[in-house]
Amino acid sequence: ILNVEQSPQSLHVQEGDSTNFTCSFPSSNFYALHWYRWETAKSPEALFVMTLNGDEKKKGRISATLNTKEGYSYLYIKGSQPEDSATYLCAFYTDKLIFGTGTRLQVFP
Amino acid sequence: GAGVSQSPRYKVAKRGQDVALRCDPISGHVSLFWYQQALGQGPEFLTYFQNEAQLDKSGLPSDRFFAERPEGSVSTLKIQRTQQEDSAVYLCASSLVGGAGTYEQYFGPGTRLTVT
Numbered sequence: 001i002l003n004v005e006q007s008p009q010s011l012h013v014q015e016g017d018s019t020n021f022t023c024s025f026p027s028s029n030f031y032a033l034h035w036y037r038w039e040t041a042k043s044p045e046a047l048f049v050m051t052l053n054g055d056e057k058k059k060g061r062i063s064a065t066l067n068t069k070e071g072y073s074y075l076y077i078k079g080s081q082p083e084d085s086a087t088y089l090c091a092f093y094t095d096k097l098i099f100g101t102g103t104r105l106q107v108f109p
Numbered sequence: 110g111a112g113v114s115q116s117p118r119y120k121v122a123k124r125g126q127d128v129a130l131r132c133d134p135i136s137g138h139v140s141l142f143w144y145q146q147a148l149g150q151g152p153e154f155l156t157y158f159q160n161e162a163q164l165d166k167s168g169l170p171s172d173r174f175f176a177e178r179p180e181g182s183v184s185t186l187k188i189q190r191t192q193q194e195d196s197a198v199y200l201c202a203s204s205l206v207g208g209a210g211t212y213e214q215y216f217g218p219g220t221r222l223t224v225t
Contacts, residue, residue, distance in 0.1 A: 004151070032210045043112065044152075044200070046213030089151055093210040096165065097142075099151030 002026055004092045006100035013080050013107055020076045021103040023090035027071035032093040035064055035075055038102070039086040047075075047088075080107040111135065113217035115201050121223045122191045130186045130220045134203030141184050142214060143176055144200040152200055158184060159207045191224045198222075 005024045013019050025033065032051045038044040048057040053068040061078045077084055087104045091097040114133045122128050134141050140159055144152035145168075154168040160181035169176070173192075178184040188195055198221050202214035 034213065036216075041218075043218045044202075044216040046215070049211055049213050051211055091151075096154040096157065096168070097152075097214070099144075099153070101149065101151045 002092065002094065002098050004090060004098050004100040006088075006090055006103050008103060009101070010104040011106070013105070015081060015107055015109050017080050017107075018076065018078045019080055019105065020074050021088060021105075023073045023075070023100055025071050025073070025090070025092040025098075027069060029094060030068040030071075030092075033066060033073050034091040034093065034097060035073070036089045036091065037086045038089060044089065077105075080105070082107045082109050113201060113203055113215050115199075115217035115220050117220060118218060119221050119223075121225060124191060124193060124224055126191050127187065127189045128191055128222065130188075130199050130222070132184045132186070132201030132203075132217060134182065134184070134201070135205075135215055136182070138203035138205050138215070139207050140204040140214075141178055142202045142204075143184070143186050144202065145170075146198040146200060146219070148197075155186070155199075188222075191222075193224050196222055196224045 035047040036044040048064045050066040055066040064075045066073045085107050087102040089102045091099040116131045143155040146152045156176045157165040158178040173189045175187045198219040200219045201217045204212050204214045
């Protein structure tokens with residue numbers, strides 16, 4: 001059974017703090033890794049799709065790195081804002097997306 | 110532009126009832142996926158369509174679950190004789206091309222099903 005693990009489960013930070021979370025996935029038969037942001041009462045929204053070892057992607061204050069050899073990806077948020085409060089999901093793609101349980105981020109003003 | 114829509118947003122069913130959940134994907138998207146998210150878990154894959162063909166239904170938990178996409182656009186997930194363990198959020202997603210390994214998926218807001 002393929003397992004995708006995310007840590008921490010939840011995180012509370014002050015506005016302006018930078019933060020990061022981890023996604024661990026099987027290092028064999030890698031094809032792609034997806035990151036999604038899911039705000040309460042909204043639809044999950046794609047952040048990044050990463051395919052290459054060493055890949056680094058950025059969208060505004062959010063960036064992600066990928067290490068396929070050791071099976072992990074980091075998501076970084078620089079200068080967290082209250083609107084960043086959401087659950088961040090990663091998903092490992094084989095022939096389907098296998099999701100982790102997410103990291104729930106709350107940013108307090 | 111219009112995103113993925115799902116209806117109903119909330120459904121309460123008595124145990125043993127049949128339910129039908131609808132998904133309207135983004136127009137022109139080839140791939141359509143259904144996921145089930147139980148409380149405290151990540152979304153779990155149920156089934157995948159490429160146009161009207163159901164290419165993977167390995168995630169459907171039992172033969173009470175049935176999905177269709179007859180014209181390659183709108184899809185319906187049907188659950189017969191609902192049980193309490195079917196209570197979950199059901200998410201639909203679409204993607205522009207087949208496979209969707211390297212392409213992002215666009216998700217609907219989900220249908221929250223509660224079986225009493």
